[in-house]
Amino acid sequence: xxxxxxxxxxxxxxxxxxxxxxxxxxxxxxxxxxxxxxxxxxxxxxxxxxxxxxxxxxxxxxxxxxxxxxxxxxxxxxxxxxxxxxxxxxxxxxxxxxxxxxxxxxxxxxxxxxxxxxxxxxxxxxxxxxxxxxxxxxxxxxxxxxxxxxxxxxxxxxxxxxxxxxxxxxxxxxxxxxxxxxxxxxxxxxxxxxxxxxxxxxxxxxxxxxxxxxxxxxxxxxxx
Amino acid sequence: xxxxxxxxxxxxxxxxxxxxxxxxxxxxxxxxxxxxxxxxxxxxxxxxxxxxxxxxxxxxxxxxxxxxxxxxxxxxxxxxxxxxxxxxxxxxxxxxxxxxxxxxxxxxxxxxxxxxxxxxxxxxxxxxxxxxxxxxxxxxxxxxxxxxxxxxxxxxxxxxxxxxxxxxxxxxxxxxxxxxxxxxxxxxxxxxxxxxxxxxxxxxxxxxxxxxxxxxxx
Numbered sequence: 001x002x003x004x005x006x007x008x009x010x011x012x013x014x015x016x017x018x019x020x021x022x023x024x025x026x027x028x029x030x031x032x033x034x035x036x037x038x039x040x041x042x043x044x045x046x047x048x049x050x051x052x053x054x055x056x057x058x059x060x061x062x063x064x065x066x067x068x069x070x071x072x073x074x075x076x077x078x079x080x081x082x083x084x085x086x087x088x089x090x091x092x093x094x095x096x097x098x099x100x101x102x103x104x105x106x107x108x109x110x111x112x113x114x115x116x117x118x119x120x121x122x123x124x125x126x127x128x129x130x131x132x133x134x135x136x137x138x139x140x141x142x143x144x145x146x147x148x149x150x151x152x153x154x155x156x157x158x159x160x161x162x163x164x165x166x167x168x169x170x171x172x173x174x175x176x177x178x179x180x181x182x183x184x185x186x187x188x189x190x191x192x193x194x195x196x197x198x199x200x201x202x203x204x205x206x207x208x209x210x211x212x213x214x215x216x217x218x219x220x221x222x223x224x
Numbered sequence: 225x226x227x228x229x230x231x232x233x234x235x236x237x238x239x240x241x242x243x244x245x246x247x248x249x250x251x252x253x254x255x256x257x258x259x260x261x262x263x264x265x266x267x268x269x270x271x272x273x274x275x276x277x278x279x280x281x282x283x284x285x286x287x288x289x290x291x292x293x294x295x296x297x298x299x300x301x302x303x304x305x306x307x308x309x310x311x312x313x314x315x316x317x318x319x320x321x322x323x324x325x326x327x328x329x330x331x332x333x334x335x336x337x338x339x340x341x342x343x344x345x346x347x348x349x350x351x352x353x354x355x356x357x358x359x360x361x362x363x364x365x366x367x368x369x370x371x372x373x374x375x376x377x378x379x380x381x382x383x384x385x386x387x388x389x390x391x392x393x394x395x396x397x398x399x400x401x402x403x404x405x406x407x408x409x410x411x412x413x414x415x416x417x418x419x420x421x422x423x424x425x426x427x428x429x430x431x432x433x434x435x436x437x438x439x440x441x442x
Contacts, residue, residue: 001301001302060416060420062376063376063380063419063420063423063424063427064380064416064419064420064423065380065381065382065383065384065394065419066380067383067384067386067394068383068394068397068412068415068416068419069416071394071397071398071412072412072416075401075408075412076408076409076412079405079408079409080408080409158285158286158287158288159287160287161287161289161290162287162289162384164289164387165386165387171290172287172289172290172293175293176293179297184301185293185297185298185301186298186301186302188298189290189293189294189297189298190294190298192290193282193286193290193291193294196285196286196287196290197281197282197285197286200285200286201281201285204284204285
């Protein structure tokens with residue numbers, strides 16, 4: 001059933017597809033990190049005309065499938081708005097927008113974890129809004145969320161097979177092409193699964209390690 | 225009304241029924257997998273704990289779509305069996321989200337105060353009585369928010385079954401598009417609205433369950 005010669009034959013092709021998957025995940029993650037913060041800040045705004053629409057849009061994006069959003073980017077954007085994207089960049093945009101709504105929640109949890117005294121101290125020091133956010137709140141709220149962000153990067157990497165639906169030739173697409181040429185799917189899909197496991201599991205362990213180290217440091221700071 | 229493209233709804237709703245059925249079946253099966261794996265991972269017996277840990281790490285470490293393709297295309301070749309697209313879809317969705325759910329089960333059970341277990345032992349309860357009438361009812365409350373999030377993820381995950389040609393709502397939308405390219409935008413707006421509606425109902429159901437589980441407690 002399992003043919004090693006066939007594995008040897010398709011392995012180089014699969015390895016070549018890894019940079020596409022990792023690249024899409026990294027680019028999408030960068031976009032999500034950049035978009036997530038303004039979404040979190042807008043949702044906190046006291047101006048309801050800003051916070052309510054942003055919150056509604058974010059909830060809508062979060063509750064609908066990435067696959068359908070990708071289809072919107074490749075089918076609706078060119079037809080209704082005349083914007084044409086390559087499949088890869090449509091995939092990056094889709095991943096980035098979809099996960100920015102998740103990352104905005106991560107930012108929110110980080111911001112809410114900043115003790116109230118910090119805000120009060122900023123007011124007492126006569127800091128303006130911009131200075132309070134930039135010098136007091138964000139430097140304290142972002143670093144503790146790094147492990148959670150790391151987990152989202154891994155999650156996004158595991159979402160990249162969805163991009164095959166819009167003809168991005170990532171790992172799964174490569175395996176499907178190889179499999180359908182020879183009608184041997186067992187090796188191709190098993191290898192893709194193994195590659196994902198070998199890349200994401202150690203990364204998840206690294207994130208867990210980072211989390212434990214940060215917790216220990218936190219423990220030292222508060223016990224002092 | 226022409227602007228709303230209501231004529232698109234009947235074919236979409238036909239697929240939506242499949243999506244809802246797939247979601248419901250997978251949620252129930254995922255709940256069973258989550259409970260079994262979550263409890264097995266807390267077992268003192270190695271031959272329960274290790275296979276459960278392997279299951280959870282493998283399904284959390286690979287992609288849902290890869291699992292779906294593996295179960296639909298590779299597994300039947302490996303075992304020489306026939307597998308319908310629906311069966312493969314339910315299996316993939318429930319095994320995947322069951323693995324994530326087992327972590328919710330595990331952390332919730334671990335969060336039940338130790339004194340509860342000790343009190344149950346002091347009352348001479350058997351281990352299964354302890355679990356059924358003391359630990360699980362308290363842990364269940366803590367599991368609900370986590371399960372709620374996973375349900376939404378599962379619902380969104382069902383859209384991937386379009387790629388193994390199961391006629392869900394996404395599949396119907398893509399079919400409609402091939403007949404009438406000019407209403408592409410309207411088709412996808414309706415599709416997104418249907419998913420959003422289903423997600424809202426699921427969120428509401430979990431809130432209801434949370435309120436019920438919290439009744440009579442502070």
